[in-house]
Amino acid sequence: MVVDFVSPYAVAVAQFDEAADRLGLSQAMRTILRAPKRELSVNFPVRLDNGDVQVFTGYRVQHNINRGPAKGGIRFSPQVSLDEVRALAMWMTWKCAVVNIPFGGAKGGVICDPHQMSRGEIERLSRRYATEISILMGPNSDIPAPDMNTNPQIMAWMMDTYSMHQGYSVPAAITGKPLAIGGSEGRLEATARGVLVVTKAAMRHLGMVPEQSSVVIQGFGNVGGISARLLHELGCKVIGLSDVSGGVYNPHGIDVPTAMRFSREHGNLRGLPGVEPVSNAELLELPCDILIPAALENQITGANAARVQARVVIEAANGPTTTEADHILNENGVLVIPDILANAGGVTVSYFEWVQDLQHFFWSEAEINQRLDAIMSRSFEAVLQKSQEQETNLRMGAYLLAVSRVAEATELRGIYP
Numbered sequence: 233m234v235v236d237f238v239s240p241y242a243v244a245v246a247q248f249d250e251a252a253d254r255l256g257l258s259q260a261m262r263t264i265l266r267a268p269k270r271e272l273s274v275n276f277p278v279r280l281d282n283g284d285v286q287v288f289t290g291y292r293v294q295h296n297i298n299r300g301p302a303k304g305g306i307r308f309s310p311q312v313s314l315d316e317v318r319a320l321a322m323w324m325t326w327k328c329a330v331v332n333i334p335f336g337g338a339k340g341g342v343i344c345d346p347h348q349m350s351r352g353e354i355e356r357l358s359r360r361y362a363t364e365i366s367i368l369m370g371p372n373s374d375i376p377a378p379d380m381n382t383n384p385q386i387m388a389w390m391m392d393t394y395s396m397h398q399g400y401s402v403p404a405a406i407t408g409k410p411l412a413i414g415g416s417e418g419r420l421e422a423t424a425r426g427v428l429v430v431t432k433a434a435m436r437h438l439g440m441v442p443e444q445s446s447v448v449i450q451g452f453g454n455v456g457g458i459s460a461r462l463l464h465e466l467g468c469k470v471i472g473l474s475d476v477s478g479g480v481y482n483p484h485g486i487d488v489p490t491a492m493r494f495s496r497e498h499g500n501l502r503g504l505p506g507v508e509p510v511s512n513a514e515l516l517e518l519p520c521d522i523l524i525p526a527a528l529e530n531q532i533t534g535a536n537a538a539r540v541q542a543r544v545v546i547e548a549a550n551g552p553t554t555t556e557a558d559h560i561l562n563e564n565g566v567l568v569i570p571d572i573l574a575n576a577g578g579v580t581v582s583y584f585e586w587v588q589d590l591q592h593f594f595w596s597e598a599e600i601n602q603r604l605d606a607i608m609s610r611s612f613e614a615v616l617q618k619s620q621e622q623e624t625n626l627r628m629g630a631y632l633l634a635v636s637r638v639a640e641a642t643e644l645r646g647i648y649p
């Protein structure tokens with residue numbers, strides 16, 4: 233694992249600043265769009281199974297709400313920090329704007345290690361955190377969703393807690409819920425389906441064919457695991473996979489369904505038969521056509537970017553590439569599909585879930601996937617066209633589209649003196 237510390241928020245701001253320069257934004261507009269609108273820090277007690285009480289720290293940051301209610305996931309991890317949540321909230325603003333859905337950007341996180349906690353402890357933590365952030369939450373104000381180490385069950389507990397305070401059910405207050413309580417068909421797979429759509433579009437753009445393309449994926453959770461399965465089904469050769477326990481490599485291809493079964497049974501990929509173990513750092517430098525970081529921020533840095541051998545990097549994770557690494561990848565001709573486009577499938581189907589909950593009228597999985605495909609394909613083409621027009625890379629193409637949409641909304645709403 234790469235150890236250099238780079239502030240994710242500094243990376244997010246550097247990306248924004250470059251777009252603001254290119255767009256010639258006024259000083260006032262830059263200042264408005266650069267800073268988070270609201271930041272809530274909460275310290276709250278949770279009773280542990282042994283009877284002790286532990287105080288946990290969590291955050292909810294709303295970066296911008298000029299295009300609609302704040303939207304973004306909640307992460308449970310020992311690495312959560314206010315700096316990280318700020319960056320993730322800012323990326324949500326641009327992501328929703330790239331795919332042109334009517335949301336602003338937010339993100340939440342709790343500093344905890346859910347792998348060391350019982351189900352009961354996780355439920356009590358989730359409910360108490362939801363209570364703490366309920367002053368921001370609501371179907372018209374701020375709508376959380378899952379992110380790293382959170383899942384539909386946790387969304388169900390949070391929706392239930394919020395609803396208890398209201399006195400009636402408010403399914404549209406949170407997305408990524410189980411189907412039985414107002415979740416959407418297709419949300420669980422949505423981020424990975426979006427990754428599939430942009431990967432196919434990138435392959436078409438470069439004249440690559442799935443059957444002759446090898447893929448390496450870092451992270452084997454909701455996003456990485458399902459992306460691996462969908463790309464395997466597409467005919468790509470998945471040659472490297474990893475999770476927090478380390479990586480596995482087989483240049484002849486890994487049978488992804490077998491790896492998924494093994495990971496479900498053993499809790500991780502360590503010991504998967506028929507593969508060579510590699511570290512997460514080595515995994516990123518394996519010879520392959522397509523590299524998909526789908527775990528954490530700051531994985532491709534100035535220290536390892538020059539050794540990335542892939543032709544295409546699909547950023548399924550948020551913020552996996554530092555600014556320095558981005559320049560190196562560009563110089564080396566690696567096509568980077570930026571996070572704010574590549575992983576936007578999740579929030580797109582969250583948008584569908586919110587719309588369905590508000591209307592109490594539900595769509596079929598086929599309708600969801602077809603609409604998701606249309607939005608992701610259209611967004612890929614728009615980003616590609618913008619980057620070609622402006623003679624820049626896809627990240628800047630996506631930023632130019634997104635920032636100009638948010639700036640336009642801000643300008644139209646006016647700045648109250």
Ligand SMILES: NC(=O)C1=CN([C@@H]2O[C@H](COP(=O)(O)OP(=O)(O)OC[C@H]3O[C@@H](n4cnc5c(N)ncnc54)[C@H](O)[C@@H]3O)[C@@H](O)[C@H]2O)C=CC1
Pocket residue numbers: 233378379380381382423450451452453454455456474475476477512526527528529548549550575576578579
């Ligand atoms: N779940 C969603 O709908 C969306 C998630 N994302 C982003 O995708 C990334 C992954 O999220 P999920 O798959 O939802 O989380 P998850 O909790 O389902 O899976 C995370 C995976 O990353 C692995 N991992 C954790 N630390 C690692 C490390 N140090 N090195 C290598 N692997 C490590 C875990 O073992 C696990 O396999 C995050 O950056 C998240 O923000 C982006 C858009 C939507």
Ligand SMILES: O=C(O)CCC(=O)C(=O)O
Pocket residue numbers: 303304305306327375376377378379407408550575576578579580582
């Ligand atoms: O589904 C959502 O609302 C947000 C998902 C998320 O946190 C992300 O796209 O990074």
